[in-house]
Amino acid sequence: MRRQLDLRTAKRHPMATERYNAREAEARWQAAWTKTKVFETDNDDPRPKYYVLEMFPYPSGRIHMGHVRNYSMGDVVARFKRAKGFNVLHPMGWDAFGMPAENAAMQNKVHPKSWTYQNIATMRGQLQSMGLSLDWSREFATCDLEYYTRQQRLFLDFLEAGLVTRRQSKVNWDPVDMTVLANEQVIDGRGWRSGALVEQRELTQWFLKITDYAEDLLTALDGLDRWPEKVRTMQKNWIGRSEGLRIRFEIAGNHAPAGQRTVEVFTTRPDTLYGMSFLALSPDHPVVKALAADNPDLAAFVDECHRMGTSVAVLETAEKKGFDTGLKVVHPFTGETFPVYAANFVLMDYGTGALFGCPAHDQRDHEFASRYGLAIRPVVVPDGVDPAAFSVADAPFLDDGRLVNSDFLDGLSVPDAKEAVARRLESVTLDGAPAATRQVNYRLRDWGISRQRYWGCPIPIIHCDDCGVVPVPKADLPVALPDDVEFDRPGNPLDRHPTWRLVDCPRCGKPARRETDTMDTFVDSSWYFARFTAPDADDPTIPAVADAWLPVDQYIGGIEHAILHLLYSRFFTRAMKATGHVSLEEPFRGLFTQGMVVHETYKAPDGSWISPAELRIEETEGGRRAFRLSDGAEVTIGSVEKMSKSKKNTVDPTDIIESYGADTARWFVLSDSPPERDVEWTDAGAQGTNRFLQRVWRLVTEAAAVIPPAAGAAPRSPEATALLKAAHKALAAVEESIEGLRFNVALAKIYELVNVLGSTFANDKARFQADPSFGPAFREALGILVQVMAPMTPHLAEECWSALGRDGLVALTPWPAVEPALLVEDEVTLPVQINGKKRADVTVPRDADAAAVEAAVLALDAVVKALEGKPPRKVIVVAQRIVNVVA
């Protein structure tokens, strides 16, 4: 079969070569790179550094196309920067702790550790088959004892530095995973991993004090100019800074619960104080709790609020409900009294858990007041509107305007009124203290890191009945996970291990108990980028080395980590600075969030999803139809969606690499779509890519066989110059596009170059003999082609490099220098517009002045005809661009 094919090819193409055999060549070049340790990075290399990093994967079992895209992009940058003379750090590791390993343990009776390390072995092999230029000598997994020991040390350092606290708090409890979730891990009221409805529980938890850095994390966002605006906005909103006033209200009469003479609220609208008509407390507010103790109706109301879920559906439809506590508070300026409600829409963990209601200027207060028949009194009216004619009965007025009905505030703008109220209340004394203080409030909460799981980094703490909470002395680290654990029941296996938790108190020596909570896995990924700089160091980092490598120059990953991982890592870097492990604040100088790989979906007649591998597609003029291979049944072609196991619209990278080769997969995921957008995987596209790579191979090998060896320097003929111009223009364009991470554009420029070289080769072979400058020019152009392709298709590039008879590895060859003279044309062809419409072209010398261009244009037939003998009203000449004649 093979032989027959070759004979036929040979018949028509005397110089024909074998088809490029990706499988064979890729394995060979990967072995060559490994053998010569091309991608192992030396910390002492004096060249300028460049740290490129892709978000490390969770070892779920197999890599998917999303990984292929992510790592292909990073590899292009790494290989390009290496060729540009940088000392490149491009490491890889595994985000290896987490729930799925425990789920596997429960379902398949396999230990989380062996499950994880087996997956890592499989996925490492898959990544290696992609030919990524990674420094595998620095590889680690976060579940390696060597890694999490250092993480425990960081935790203890943070504890000493006051960056860790332990407190009781209401937590999001995932009843399926039986663990606590951070707010960020609750999506639409459900656990981000299990999808179970989250419950509220009171637990004692460990927290990292990220709120200490709220202001800094916010303001520093402005300096991250190489981050997507979108991500910065999301973080800004997440931190949620707001400036306002804490105001204390006096409780009227003697009805207040013991010790409570005032209630404090937080407001960002102190200007609307004269529009107040009630005060609302969270159901969890201490005053409400105290009152509920001897008020069964109020207690019932509080219970009802707790039962209300937190899901979006519930919240959106939930009506504002309140319970009149019977308390009254005194208005600080007017002395009027207002009712105090417990209300379901007031959150205990924002501000003070209490607010004053101003229905005229707040949507929620408006709804609440309408329901309970409370006064709705406007105190701000739009400029130029008659206050008497202004109504807020139907909707609150939320914009800026002019104060009315507000005594000393009347006539002021909203900002001025806020300031005036703040000043006045600060000087009013209530119960021995100012009635109000200015406050900046953040939506950001401290980061609860306790997880009631086995497969995570143990929190290095010991609980002693006498000494209380005692940190594990650093000399006693690591606190290693025990291997002998059972997963026959839900909950935390560490908690029911017979001996692991039993330990003597390091302080008093009496029997004590280990903390059995482990850390949120987001802790693991908050400093791995620093550990890569010195993966074998005894300390978490070698500060001088970390400082030399960091920040990561280009970080690439999915948008799904826009808040969680990236915000935690920014905090962690600050905390590591505070504890002397690094001396910078921002870990990621450049951030790029790549789009997903999507694919068509297919449905069988019975409604079940069908995978692309189980069907064939027929393409006709009329459209596309799909049929199931097993029985020929017609399959409905559905929408294009993110690849997912549930919809079966996945393509396994290994299948692609085995049939087309890694270079085809790499090239395809970089082509067509801009990298930040989704790319649709199609088999037709993959075949097209493969055809193109074969074409390049054919061009290089056939040309190499024909081009005569160089025989001395000859002056460049116009044809040789034209060829080199095409090559150097492509070179410059590819370079610029890769710098800007516009891989799809870089690829288009390479296609153009191949088209030029291909047609020149096909049509002008005789010139190799006639023109002594043509062969060398063609050879140089092919060399440039191979080098600009090398970051994307490194294996094919090496194979071509060697076919061209060049020395060494492309991977070690410096990026070719652009010859600037080849980028400029002697003549330029300018489009000529008449009244803004293109009517002709004019070719003039590159350095022709405006007058000469104008003269040439006015002599054109089309222009003469259009002007009908009259002089032009105006002629606009834009150098090197365009000419517009206004008739």
Next chain:
RNA sequence: GCGGACGUGGCGAAACUGGUAGACGCACGAGACUUAAAAUCUUGCGCCGCAAGGCUUACGGGUUCGAGUCCCGUCGUCCGCACCA
């Protein structure tokens, strides 16, 4: 509801700071080679029109010699946040 991004052929897209709209790829059509198919090569391909020519960057206005690009409005899509006082 609030905030943000985007809207260009059959499809993915390109277009430097306002200067030839549709590069490049996919799909498709025609042709060559072949007994045939695959592969390969040549060629066509925004829309209307036989042509000359006209129209065209979601839609409607505006600024400009000139607008995909800038401004205003409308419609649509996607994403993020969401009782945050």
